[in-house]
Amino acid sequence: MTRRVTLRRTLIACGALALAVLAAIVLMSLLGSEQLPARASLCALLSAGANPCGLGRDQYDILFQLRLPRILLAAAVGASLATAGASYQALLRNPLAEPYLLGVSNGAAVGTMIALVFFGANEWTRPVLAFAGALLATLAVYQLARGRAGATPERLVLAGVIVTTFLSSAIVFITTLMDATRIRSFTFWLLGDLSGASSTLLPVVIAIAVLGTVALTLNARSLNLLMLGERDAFDLGVEVGRVRIVVFIVASLLVGTSVAASGSVGYVGLVVPHLIRLSLGSDNRLSIPASALGGGLFVIVADTVARTVIAPRELPVGAITALIGAPLFIYLLKRV
Amino acid sequence: MLEALDLTIRYDERVAVANVSLKLTSGKIVAVIGPNGAGKSTLLRALNGQLRRSSGAVLLDGVPIEKFSRRTIGRRIAVVAQEAELRFPVTVLEFVLGGRYAWANNAGWGWETGRDLRVAEEVLDETELAELSGRLMNELSGGERQRAVLARALATEASFLLLDEPTANLDLSHQATLLALVRNRCDQQHSAALVVTHDINLAAQFADHILLLKQGRVIEAGPPREVLTPELLREVFAVTVLVDAHPVTGAPRVTPVHGGTS
Numbered sequence: 088m089t090r091r092v093t094l095r096r097t098l099i100a101c102g103a104l105a106l107a108v109l110a111a112i113v114l115m116s117l118l119g120s121e122q123l124p125a126r127a128s129l130c131a132l133l134s135a136g137a138n139p140c141g142l143g144r145d146q147y148d149i150l151f152q153l154r155l156p157r158i159l160l161a162a163a164v165g166a167s168l169a170t171a172g173a174s175y176q177a178l179l180r181n182p183l184a185e186p187y188l189l190g191v192s193n194g195a196a197v198g199t200m201i202a203l204v205f206f207g208a209n210e211w212t213r214p215v216l217a218f219a220g221a222l223l224a225t226l227a228v229y230q231l232a233r234g235r236a237g238a239t240p241e242r243l244v245l246a247g248v249i250v251t252t253f254l255s256s257a258i259v260f261i262t263t264l265m266d267a268t269r270i271r272s273f274t275f276w277l278l279g280d281l282s283g284a285s286s287t288l289l290p291v292v293i294a295i296a297v298l299g300t301v302a303l304t305l306n307a308r309s310l311n312l313l314m315l316g317e318r319d320a321f322d323l324g325v326e327v328g329r330v331r332i333v334v335f336i337v338a339s340l341l342v343g344t345s346v347a348a349s350g351s352v353g354y355v356g357l358v359v360p361h362l363i364r365l366s367l368g369s370d371n372r373l374s375i376p377a378s379a380l381g382g383g384l385f386v387i388v389a390d391t392v393a394r395t396v397i398a399p400r401e402l403p404v405g406a407i408t409a410l411i412g413a414p415l416f417i418y419l420l421k422r423v
Numbered sequence: 424m425l426e427a428l429d430l431t432i433r434y435d436e437r438v439a440v441a442n443v444s445l446k447l448t449s450g451k452i453v454a455v456i457g458p459n460g461a462g463k464s465t466l467l468r469a470l471n472g473q474l475r476r477s478s479g480a481v482l483l484d485g486v487p488i489e490k491f492s493r494r495t496i497g498r499r500i501a502v503v504a505q506e507a508e509l510r511f512p513v514t515v516l517e518f519v520l521g522g523r524y525a526w527a528n529n530a531g532w533g534w535e536t537g538r539d540l541r542v543a544e545e546v547l548d549e550t551e552l553a554e555l556s557g558r559l560m561n562e563l564s565g566g567e568r569q570r571a572v573l574a575r576a577l578a579t580e581a582s583f584l585l586l587d588e589p590t591a592n593l594d595l596s597h598q599a600t601l602l603a604l605v606r607n608r609c610d611q612q613h614s615a616a617l618v619v620t621h622d623i624n625l626a627a628q629f630a631d632h633i634l635l636l637k638q639g640r641v642i643e644a645g646p647p648r649e650v651l652t653p654e655l656l657r658e659v660f661a662v663t664v665l666v667d668a669h670p671v672t673g674a675p676r677v678t679p680v681h682g683g684t685s
Binding site for chain 1: 471473492493494495496497498500501502504507509510511512513514516517518520521522524525527532533534575579
């Protein structure tokens with residue numbers, strides 16, 4: 088028996104998850120190919136970098152210039168993707184809806200690549216075009232998936248495959264326009280790579296993650312009804328068209344900025360909301376903000392594994408998330 | 424009062440509902456019967472403001488329904504339809520509380536108030552689901568589930584109930600229980616109900632007024648006794664029937680005569 092979700096329960100669950108995220112940010116910044124002294128690093132982190140606490144110059148830079156931005160980016164990207172996934176799932180009434188599997192991430196990737204190839208000098212064009220790409224891909228999948236009987240889970244997944252493969256060929260095409268030296272880093276980026284934590288984009292990704300989660304949480308009660316059926320929601324008083332537009336735009340913004348910053352980290356939007364619903368129930372007033380925090384936690388940990396497991400070499404974080412996500416997808420597919 | 428005036432609805436070229444007028448007044452149950460494809464469900468959806476009219480009007484208390492926001496309509500008109508397959512686990516209480524959505528101060532966000540919970544408790548008692556309120560919807564039997572759908576509609580406190588085949592998946596005893604609940608609401612809270620059904624005898628027993636539809640047109644409208652005649656039923660359903668009085672209630676009772684297809 089699951090208990091009804093109340094404000095108190097939401098605050099407790101989200102508070103606990105937020106503490107876990109903070110703990111992960113601190114602990115994971117100590118791990119890596121370069122071992123940092125735990126006590127001194129903790130002291131420096133707690134002083135927010137004001138006091139080096141006896142860390143060497145190189146160690147200080149590794150902590151504050153490399154690891155911390157990367158971990159914060161991981162948290163923001165994870166939060167964005169998980170929140171987008173949770174709201175796509177509720178809106179489309181489909182536990183398999185996920186930005187990566189729907190082709191939305193690929194849409195954002197194409198947008199980012201166009202920005203890189205044609206407006207390379209201007210970093211700001213990347214999230215903007217990524218957002219446009221994500222939104223176009225979302226609308227394309229939605230239109231393709233809508234049959235006479237509405238969008239069945241299978242139809243939606245197939246539409247996602249079609250859009251994904253189409254956009255993949257667009258990506259290959261754009262790749263050929265690049266010079267060979269950049270292709271390797273691109274391949275990494277496409278699989279989801281947090282190593283390029285850019286100082287200009289990082290605040291944008293964090294701000295969008297927070298604002299987007301708030302915006303979607305503010306529609307959570309409508310999403311609760313949409314999750315049960317579009318017609319039911321309409322009958323009960325939900326302005327279905329308006330909520331759909333809000334979710335499509337906000338989720339595309341979340342996916343767009345995170346892909347612009349870190350490529351397509353797959354399956355986060357599938358794994359995290361599923362685990363959250365399993366443990367906390369389906370009420371979106373709790374599961375959307377909890378997915379955001381859980382997503383941050385998940386990608387921080389996954390990226391730490393990615394950069395430590397074969398250190399000093401690194402894996403793209405997307406390889407780790409897919410390793411966990413793909414089997415879960417198969418399990419879910421068997422259940423719907 | 425909720426009424427349709429000379430309502431016509433077309434899907435592309437096909438006319439689904441043609442020049443239908445009807446009134447839902449407080450305390451009364453209107454049943455809509457007719458063969459498959461007669462436009463019964465289309466009529467119900469139009470009364471809720473969901474379908475675009477080709478001509479005519481749907482008036483809620485004399486005002487065209489499209490002038491109201493969805494939330495206002497959600498507080499005035501409740502629909503009981505065949506519920507969609509649930510793909511996420513939801514408890515019965517959560518499901519029923521969905522009926523309180525339109526009453527929230529801020530529709531998208533917010534928490535159920537004490538009043539919302541009280542109303543939910545009342546309708547759960549009314550539909551005899553109180554014991555099951557913590558169970559998941561997909562653990563319920565078909566009959567319990569349909570009762571939960573009705574409970575959610577009752578939780579809206581709407582004065583107009585539109586029911587689309589509410590008894591389709593129910594066994595004999597649950598069919599009568601469900602309509603008795605609707606009857607009760609109409610008698611005690613002065614609600615009005617429209618029931619789309621294939622079950623003519625159930626309509627005869629519970630409805631004050633019957634609308635007989637064929638190919639979108641009203642063939643006859645009136646009290647059960649006047650509408651449920653062998654001649655009219657043969658015209659609409661192309662089947663020979665025997666109509667006599669129900670031995671207990673005295674309502675018309677319709678029995679198809681075997682081999683009597685005309």
